[in-house]
Amino acid sequence: MRVLVTGAAGFVGTHLVRLLRGEGHEVHAVALPQERLARDLTDVPKHDCDVTDAATLERVFRETAPTWIFHLAAISRAQACLDDPALAWDVNFLGTHDVYRVAAEVVPEVRVLFVSSAVVYGRPAEEDLPLTEEAPLRPGDVYAATKLAGDLLGAEFALSGRLAVIRVRPFNHVGPGQDKGFVAPDFAAQIARIEAGLQEPKLQVGDLTPARDFTDVRDVVRAYLLLMEKGEVGAVYNVCSETARTVQEVLDGMLALSKAGVKIEVSSRRTRRGQPERVFGCAEALHAATGWTPRIPWEQTLRDVLDDWRTRTASVLP
Template identity: 40%
Template sequence: MRALVTGISGFVGGHLAEHLIDSGDQVVGLSASGRWSVASAHLAESVRLEAFDLVTDSVESLSRLIARKQPEAIYHLAAQANPSASLDDPRGTWGLNLGGTMTLLDAVRAAGLDPLPRVVLVGSGVSYGNPAPEDLPVSERCPLRPNNPYAASKAAADLLGIQHALSYGTPVVVARPFNHAGPRQEDRYVLGSFARQVAEVERGTRPRIEVGNLEVVRDFTDVRDIVRAYRLLAEHGQAGEVYNIGTGRDESLASMLETLRRLARAPVEVVVDPARVRPVDQPLLLADASKLRSRTGWEPRLSTEQTLADMLDHWRSALGDPS
């Protein structure tokens, strides 16, 4: 399959590119910078990277690129993907997350390919906000009640994709992943931060780790399982439909931190830093992914402990493992 991936140089994009290549696909990636990150530099030998900014570059130039590359599947990952950062820059978040999606979908229509490529539009489970207890686990029928600019902009982009499918026949499938983590995740995300700090305590460069609200419960899925779901949706998802991706397991940040402490090679002291506590935070968010499983046969394969062990190993390597 010929695949085009926006935001390919990011955390999820790198893992998706690896999975697509392992599946025998030909992959072209788009990145605003036109450069690989250090963590994804190994992909340069097997993936063609094109510089394209979904906010500032034109629909016409992207449509020409799509017509030239003739992808059979497009995975739209490019986004401002940090809820906390979206509170600091809501306008920029909306510009990329909704405006960039509009640029992509308009370019797909203008490219004139026949058949049109399947577009896997990546949304977010946080668009459901803080569901009522009777709505848990959260199915695709749950109302969207986003409580930060990131969640709201992703919800709007989902609706735009569905509108394109219904109005223009663009084969858009909306993937709505819940929290995910894995090796190479940046430390601006909670589990990436935990893993890096534990690795630093092991090295003796940090006396303790600092955390926010550990009572938050999340449905975490390994990023390598998430990207498998994306490709399955490209093959089998129904256009105009939304599919949640998650394990349905309720795991607190406290329990995951304890797993990392158990995996650590040195004792790890924990202190709560008020600056790390979000002004708005969902206390419980679990996915009902039965629609995805029924449509594609997807099941998560990697345990939380395996995910955390791999993340810790990544940071040990990135920081220089003293052992």
């Protein structure tokens, strides 16, 4: 298939492009002009485009004539959305509208997979767990609201027959290549620096009690591909492991992979207020549609994240 991936230079986009290329698809990457693709993907055609630029989107869609579009481009950090809500709405909602509208006009037979987020479920009540796709929608911040808007707009385009849109709501994902600002890479980066002698053997952590549903990013993008192939137009699918792991479990698993002796220090600066205590999902709809189940063991995921940060840390050593 001829495939277009927006947000192709990001953490998830990079893994998706790798998977698609490995499966033999003709892949075209859409990213901002200042963004660069991973070193092993420099042979993939890159199209400089901001998704809020409808004219450039139209040109790229006409030039590439994709059979599939994976729409990942977004401002994906909650704090960045809080800092600039107007930009968040511009990119995450209006940019998504442009992708849908231009695709419907230029490549009307295309299938589009829109990456929403499980944050649209907000702070779930205990009786709502595990979260299914029918769970109440309670977007509690700007990021969640913008993703839900793009999600529901995709449903409207699909159900009205204007465009074949499939929606996914991924829960937390983790893996090599993820930057700091998330639990696993934050821990891994500090451990790697401690091992290299660049940081005192003190590991700064926030609240270790919340539990989240983590899935390896490589399993996540495999789910995206399977849903593009087999998913029902207009439907929405959770992508999750169906297991809740506490932040403490993430930390313990990471420390078990290192011989560095560290002291744990709880920092209020690393604690996000107003977060739900426990969130995990149900992926039965995804299983039923595609047969997907996670393949990569949890310990392997943590090992790969830690090794990634060991490599990054070694690259800056004198």
